[in-house]
Amino acid sequence: MVMMATVLVAVVAAAMLVAQAVGELARVEHAPKEDGSLTVLAVGDWGRKGQFNQTLVATQMGVIGEQLDVDFVLSTGDNFYNDGLAGDNDTAGFRESFTDIYTATSLQKPWYIVLGNHDYTGDALAQQSAAIRAVDSRWTSVNKSFVVDAGIAEFFLVDTSPFVLRYWNDSKFDWRQVAPRDTYLSNLLTDLGDALLQSNATWKIVVGHHTISSACGHGNTSELVAMLLPLLKANGAHMYLNGHDHCLQRITSIDSPLQLVTSGGGSKAWAGKFKETSDKLEFMYDGQGFLSMRLTAAEASFAFHDVAGAVLHSWKLTKPTCTKN
Ligand SMILES: *[C@@H]1O[C@H](CO)[C@@H](O)[C@H](O)[C@H]1NC(C)=O
Ligand SMILES: *[C@@H]1O[C@H](CO)[C@@H](O)[C@H](O)[C@H]1NC(C)=O
Ligand SMILES: *[C@@H]1O[C@H](CO)[C@@H](O)[C@H](O)[C@H]1NC(C)=O
Ligand SMILES: *[C@@H]1O[C@H](CO)[C@@H](O)[C@H](O)[C@H]1NC(C)=O
Ligand SMILES: *[C@@H]1O[C@H](CO)[C@@H](O)[C@H](O)[C@H]1NC(C)=O
Ligand SMILES: *[C@@H]1O[C@H](CO)[C@@H](O)[C@H](O)[C@H]1NC(C)=O
Numbered sequence: 651m652v653m654m655a656t657v658l659v660a661v662v663a664a665a666m667l668v669a670q671a672v673g674e675l676a677r678v679e680h681a682p683k684e685d686g687s688l689t690v691l692a693v694g695d696w697g698r699k700g701q702f703n704q705t706l707v708a709t710q711m712g713v714i715g716e717q718l719d720v721d722f723v724l725s726t727g728d729n730f731y732n733d734g735l736a737g738d739n740d741t742a743g744f745r746e747s748f749t750d751i752y753t754a755t756s757l758q759k760p761w762y763i764v765l766g767n768h769d770y771t772g773d774a775l776a777q778q779s780a781a782i783r784a785v786d787s788r789w790t791s792v793n794k795s796f797v798v799d800a801g802i803a804e805f806f807l808v809d810t811s812p813f814v815l816r817y818w819n820d821s822k823f824d825w826r827q828v829a830p831r832d833t834y835l836s837n838l839l840t841d842l843g844d845a846l847l848q849s850n851a852t853w854k855i856v857v858g859h860h861t862i863s864s865a866c867g868h869g870n871t872s873e874l875v876a877m878l879l880p881l882l883k884a885n886g887a888h889m890y891l892n893g894h895d896h897c898l899q900r901i902t903s904i905d906s907p908l909q910l911v912t913s914g915g916g917s918k919a920w921a922g923k924f925k926e927t928s929d930k931l932e933f934m935y936d937g938q939g940f941l942s943m944r945l946t947a948a949e950a951s952f953a954f955h956d957v958a959g960a961v962l963h964s965w966k967l968t969k970p971t972c973t974k975n
Pocket of ligand 1: 676793837838
């Protein structure tokens with residue numbers, strides 16, 4: 651146990667070499683496996699102190715995480731229900747929904763985090779605080795938007811809540827260091843576009859909380875369809891991965907190779923609400939679960955797992971079909 655903790659500290663320290671120049675997104679380097687491949691899990695909409703099958707999903711993430719020897723975990727946001735963390739002293743709330751739940755050995759890796767709207771109705775800065783990170787060093791939220799550079803793949807974590815106009819009239823949202831909206835969004839879109847364009851990674855995966863296109867209950871996020879989607883298409887992103895809708899879903903665009911993937915099944919699911927879409931719905935599951943991925947220089951394999959770990963849907967992308975090279 652002592653040895654494992656030491657190894658973990660070393661891994662996290664290596665992952666924390668954050669470099670940044672003016673007008674660029676913060677970057678975290680994460681070395682892939684020795685053969686250059688990478689395995690990752692993604693889960694969203696989870697923090698409910700173990701309730702609504704959060705614990706079952708966590709257990710299966712541990713099992714699949716072990717099988718795949720995962721390098722890290724992505725959270726697609728809504729990390730703490732209902733109103734985020736109360737402050738950077740809300741270590742009890744943090745532990746009850748995170749540290750005490752994702753206990754498997756295979757999950758003792760960095761977790762790269764975006765915020766969801768439920769994180770923003772609490773103290774939205776607490777999740778980036780040193781005090782919270784000191785509770786559990788896996789927790790990696792170096793900024794609300796940042797890039798994880800993992801060699802063959804780059805992950806572009808994007809703060810999507812400020813895009814959604816109706817949140818701005820809701821006094822519960824914590825817009826400190828965000829307002830005014832226009833400046834924040836225009837800087838973010840410029841920085842994201844630059845980072846995508848300059849990326850030499852084989853796989854470019856953008857991660858946010860809100861849907862772009864969805865056939866689950868919340869449906870599309872019109873602000874992201876208008877502002878984010880064109881930028882992703884123009885700059886060669888291969889996938890947009892989100893939460894917000896409590897389902898597992900894959901949509902392929904009718905006019906681009908971009909894959910739109912929802913992994914928001916970390917706890918409460920089964921909303922039973924659906925939206926029509928003119929996009930191509932490849933798969934949708936309204937219950938709990940998570941996404942796994944294995945990336946190599948030639949191929950990317952993805953699978954959705956349910957609350958018992960079973961594979962519900964899997965697919966592969968091969969590099970020639972969808973990179974600029
Ligand atoms: C964090 O994000 C904010 C808003 O985008 C930006 O102003 C700030 O420079 C970023 N900080 C780092 C360390 O990247
Ligand atoms: C939890 O998962 C089980 C299947 O293992 C399912 O029967 C049950 O309805 C789920 N509970 C909730 C609250 O979603
Ligand atoms: C956290 O800090 C706030 C503001 O200082 C205080 O009101 C609250 O009681 C503190 N909570 C805990 C759990 O210490
Ligand atoms: C926000 O509230 C203002 C003032 O009540 C209103 O004019 C505006 O249309 C509202 N915006 C949205 C997006 O609801
Ligand atoms: C991508 O490759 C070009 C040419 O080798 C280099 O100038 C650039 O810095 C690289 N970009 C990144 C983000 O590493
Ligand atoms: C949602 O957005 C996608 C992508 O732009 C579009 O194809 C689809 O028609 C939209 N659905 C609705 C209901 O607006």
